[in-house]
Every structure is written in C-alpha cells, then in structure tokens.
Amino acid sequence: MQLREFGKFKELPSHIDNVKFRSFINNCWHNRYSLYDDNYLLNEDEDKREQRFLTFDGNKIKARNYIGFINYEGENITIYPKIFYEKIPENVMDSYLITNLMYWLRNSEKIKLPLVKTDLDFKNTSNFLEIFIYLFAKYTADLIYENPFNNYEEVEEELEFLKGRLNTSAYLKENLSTGKWNKFNCIHEPYRYNNKFNQIIKYVSKLLLNETKNKESISYLENINFILDEVEDANCTVYDCNQIKLNRLQEKYNLVLNFCEMFLGNSSISKTNNENKLNFCFLVPMELIFEDFVYNFIKMKLSKNFKEITKQKSSLYLGDLYINDNFVSRAFNLKQDIFIMDLEDNISILDTKYKMLDSRQHPKFNISQGDMYQMVSYAIKSGCKNLVLVYPKVDGFSDDIKYVINSPFLEDSIKVKVLFINFKIGYEEYLKEIDLFKLYEKQDEIIYKDILI
Structure with a gap:
C-alpha cells in the first residue's frame, strides 16, 4: 500500500483491524523520541498525545507530513514525499525512497538513524525493515565476536x-x-558477561530472527545468539535501552544501542499463528529531514569557508515586555534555522522551508507572507541584511529570485534571497547510475553548486 504525503484517502486492507492498527500507530507516536524530537514543529495548541502520523476516516487513512515505512500484520505501507514525481512506477517507489532516505540521513544529527557503511544495494531492496535487520545483524555479530561486551552491573x-x-x-x-x-x-x-545490555541484544536478535527472510541476516543473527548463549533470556523494552550507560571505551556499542532503541521503540509484538510477529514503524517529518540535511551539508562541505555555522540559534527576541514601565522579560524568541558567519565576519541567516513553490503564482510564488515577516524580523533584530529562504528545487525556476525590502527606518535595504537546492536524487540519474556511492557523490556535486552563497 502506497500513500503520498498530504495525498488522498485510501482504504485499509480488509485483514487489518482498524482499532488495533490505530492503537499501534499511537504507541509508535509516543515512542518516536527514541529516533528524534519534533516537538518544535508542532503548534502549541495541538494535542500532542494524539498521533500526527496519519489521518483516519473510518477504515480509510491519509498521510500527513511524515514519510517512511510501516510494516503491520504482513502489510507494507509506504508514505513517500510530495516532492517525488507522481509518474514514478509503484514497483520502484520503495527502493527509490530508501535510496533517498539513506542519502538524506547519512550525516544526520537530529535523527538517530543507525547507519553503517555497507555494500548492500539499496536500489535493489524494497523492504526497509530488511535493510536495517541486515545492518544490525552484520555490525553486531562482528562486534561481539571481536570485542565481547562485559560490564559492571x-x-x-x-x-x-x-x-x-x-x-x-x-x-x-x-x-x-x-x-x-x-x-x-x-x-x-561484579564484572558480568550476563548483563542487561547483552540481554537486550539477545532479545532483539531473536525477535528479528522471526522476521527476516534474508539468508545473510539469518546467519548473522544465529551467530549472535550462539555467542550470547550463556546470557540469560529476558523480555526487554525501549525503556531498558534508556538505562544503559556506555563509557568511552565502549563507543562502538553506541550504534548497537541505537539499533535496539529503534527496533524496540518503533515496533510492537503480536501473536500470529503462535509466533511472535514484529510490527514496525519508521516515519519521519519531512521538515526535520530537509532542515537537518541542509545544515549538515553546509557543515560538511563548506565549513572551511566560515567561522561559525550554528543551527537553531535562538539568541534573538522580537521585543521586550514592560509592565507599568518596568522591564519584566524578553518576549517572542526568534529561532534561526541556520546561522552563518564567514571569515570576514559577515553574517547570513538561512531559513529552510520544506514547501513546493509554484513559478506560475507570480510574484509570491506561494511563499508564505508569515515566512517573509519572519525574515524581516531577523534582519531588524540582528542587523543582518543577508537573508536566505531555502526550498527544495522544483521545475520552473531557473532565474535568481531576490526580494528587496525598503523602509524609512533603515539605512540599507533588506535583501531576501530565495535559494533552491536539488534535494532529491534525480529519478533518471537513479536509474542510470549502478554504484550507490557514485550516485551520492554526483548528487553532492549538484547540491554544492546550488548552495554556494
């Protein structure tokens, strides 16, 4: 089943119990913090207890702004972003999304997606869960064989x-x-091999062994269980993962812990034919992905050009509160997505906006008036005149776009540049390029040219 971000309602398959499925999604919503924190993206008046992944209408569901994969009771549900062309064949969509996700999140700091270098071909794999089972199984099996985990408990x-x-x-x-x-x-x-972390690893491995159909993954998972044979069997949860504290000599196990948190925090166990069945959910807000990607790209590729590159800088306030002419506090914090200072102390403020602009809607192009007000507020409070609104690139924009704002209160004009970046990997290039790492390198080169400011 495939859904499009903010797309149309689709009927759930008949074998899925609507009430149980909704309960599962709600549980995954509350456990999403094991992967990321998106609270700042939610409106203050929104009920944060109710899940925001999907919209339900009876037995129909519709995607919101979260994209990714849901594996539930044997049904694979894919939610792909609105920036993907609608003409992409359905049988290619999953692997195309996986390839893009791995590219977007490879250097992520906000989204705790455990990634390791691998020769696994994402382009020929349409099952997201199988990929992460393989990555966990191979990395963990190699690690516990070479460096068994013992700990004081x-x-x-x-x-x-x-x-x-x-x-x-x-x-x-x-x-x-x-x-x-x-x-x-x-x-x-005591210094124990039969410790809580090894119990978690063993529990997750047995859980995944019931789920995977990949022969290599099965072999690695069986090796893990063989090596941990003397470790006690125990039922574990994501809360057990939160209790694990690793020291600097155990840093390699951080990735294993992140894997376990991801599997246990974004899944549930159901009994199907007397067997444990893993229901898994991995959904991430596109606004968070886009913002994090742009920041990490600038930091990785352009750091030598700047003195400072800071994300979510919040040192500015729009106004001060006075009561009876007495100063009380600063008010209305202005949080800048990306703050940059070059080698000559020139400041730029970038605000990422995951939104598809329309070249036909001249002169605003579908740019929010609120976003423009926000940029003017940055300029007035910071004194910065180099402001940039960053959007994913869409067809129809080939010229440089800049808004100039004049005011009798300001000596200089405020200039707001609109920057487009080729955020997604081109579908034609995806089909043409066999080597995944070369595909990513080519995409880096394209974005590097887009993002030079």
Missing part, C-alpha cells in the same frame, strides 16, 4: 561475607531482626 544479594557495601536498611530489617546476623545483605558491582 549492580547486584544486591545475601552473602556469608561482606562484599561491596552493606545494604544497612535491608540488613536490619531482613537479617538482624530475624536472627540471621551472620549473613550480610550486600550491594556490589
């Missing part, structure tokens, strides 16, 4: 000799008062 037990520290309250209540004064209730931290 706090244990409370009754011993005939004092070890660690005495649990005084428990000793007085359970030992001394009952005549067992010669036994000690101790708290100590």
Whole structure:
C-alpha cells in the first residue's frame, strides 16, 4: 500500500483491524523520541498525545507530513514525499525512497538513524525493515565476536561475607531482626558477561530472527545468539535501552544501542499463528529531514569557508515586555534555522522551508507572507541584511529570485534571497547510475553548486 504525503484517502486492507492498527500507530507516536524530537514543529495548541502520523476516516487513512515505512500484520505501507514525481512506477517507489532516505540521513544529527557503511544495494531492496535487520545483524555479530561486551552491573544479594557495601536498611530489617546476623545483605558491582545490555541484544536478535527472510541476516543473527548463549533470556523494552550507560571505551556499542532503541521503540509484538510477529514503524517529518540535511551539508562541505555555522540559534527576541514601565522579560524568541558567519565576519541567516513553490503564482510564488515577516524580523533584530529562504528545487525556476525590502527606518535595504537546492536524487540519474556511492557523490556535486552563497 502506497500513500503520498498530504495525498488522498485510501482504504485499509480488509485483514487489518482498524482499532488495533490505530492503537499501534499511537504507541509508535509516543515512542518516536527514541529516533528524534519534533516537538518544535508542532503548534502549541495541538494535542500532542494524539498521533500526527496519519489521518483516519473510518477504515480509510491519509498521510500527513511524515514519510517512511510501516510494516503491520504482513502489510507494507509506504508514505513517500510530495516532492517525488507522481509518474514514478509503484514497483520502484520503495527502493527509490530508501535510496533517498539513506542519502538524506547519512550525516544526520537530529535523527538517530543507525547507519553503517555497507555494500548492500539499496536500489535493489524494497523492504526497509530488511535493510536495517541486515545492518544490525552484520555490525553486531562482528562486534561481539571481536570485542565481547562485559560490564559492571549492580547486584544486591545475601552473602556469608561482606562484599561491596552493606545494604544497612535491608540488613536490619531482613537479617538482624530475624536472627540471621551472620549473613550480610550486600550491594556490589561484579564484572558480568550476563548483563542487561547483552540481554537486550539477545532479545532483539531473536525477535528479528522471526522476521527476516534474508539468508545473510539469518546467519548473522544465529551467530549472535550462539555467542550470547550463556546470557540469560529476558523480555526487554525501549525503556531498558534508556538505562544503559556506555563509557568511552565502549563507543562502538553506541550504534548497537541505537539499533535496539529503534527496533524496540518503533515496533510492537503480536501473536500470529503462535509466533511472535514484529510490527514496525519508521516515519519521519519531512521538515526535520530537509532542515537537518541542509545544515549538515553546509557543515560538511563548506565549513572551511566560515567561522561559525550554528543551527537553531535562538539568541534573538522580537521585543521586550514592560509592565507599568518596568522591564519584566524578553518576549517572542526568534529561532534561526541556520546561522552563518564567514571569515570576514559577515553574517547570513538561512531559513529552510520544506514547501513546493509554484513559478506560475507570480510574484509570491506561494511563499508564505508569515515566512517573509519572519525574515524581516531577523534582519531588524540582528542587523543582518543577508537573508536566505531555502526550498527544495522544483521545475520552473531557473532565474535568481531576490526580494528587496525598503523602509524609512533603515539605512540599507533588506535583501531576501530565495535559494533552491536539488534535494532529491534525480529519478533518471537513479536509474542510470549502478554504484550507490557514485550516485551520492554526483548528487553532492549538484547540491554544492546550488548552495554556494
């Protein structure tokens, strides 16, 4: 089943229980923080308890601004972005979206998507979940074989000799008062292989083993379970992942922990024919993807040209609040998407807008008046005259577009440049280029030319 961002309603397959599916989606909504924090994108008056992934109308669903993949009760639901052409064949859409997602999120800082370098061909893989099962299985199997995870873990037990520290309250209540004064209730931290993190890894591996059909993934997952044979079996949740603290010598295991958080925080387990079945959801807001991509691209490719590149800088306030002529506080914080200072201390403020402009709607081109007011506010409060609105590139725009704002209160004009970048990988180039890394390098070159400011 394929949906388009802000597209039309479609009927859910008959075998999917609407109530249970909605409950699953709502649960994934509350657990999305294991991947990203999108609260700043939501309106203050919105009910943040109710999921915002999909709109329901009886047994029909419609996509909102979140794109990605849902695997539920054997049904694969793909939500692709509005910037994709509608003429792309349905049988190619999933792999095309996966290829773009991997490109957009490869250097992401806001979205905790665990990615490792791999020779796996995303272009010939249409199952998003299978890709991440493979990445987790291969990386984890290699890591725990070469560098087994042992950790100090706090244990409370009754011993005939004092070890660690005495649990005084428990000793007085359970030992001394009952005549067992010669036994000690101790708290100590042994160096254990059978620790909580290994239990989580084993649990996730067994869970994925029931789900994958990829022979290589099955082999890697079986190796993980073989290596962790002495580790106790335990049911684990994403909250168990939150309790794991890794030190700097265990940094390689951060990626494994992120994988486990992703699988456990964005999934549910259902019983189907007496077998555990994994229902999985990976949906990300396109505004967050676009903003994060532009910032990371500038940071990675243009950092040598600038003294400072800062995202979400919030040092500006539109006004000050006075009550009875007494200053109370600053008000109306202006959060700048991307703040840049070049080597000569010239400042630029970039605001990313995930929106498709229309060259036919002259002279505004569908640019929001509120967005333009926001840019003017930046200019007035910061003194910066180099302002840029950044949009995904669409057909119809080939000329440079700039708005000049004059005011008797300002000595110089405020200039707002409209910048378009080739955000998505071209479909024709996607079909033509076999090597995935070359495809990404070519796309980098295209965006590099677009984004020079």
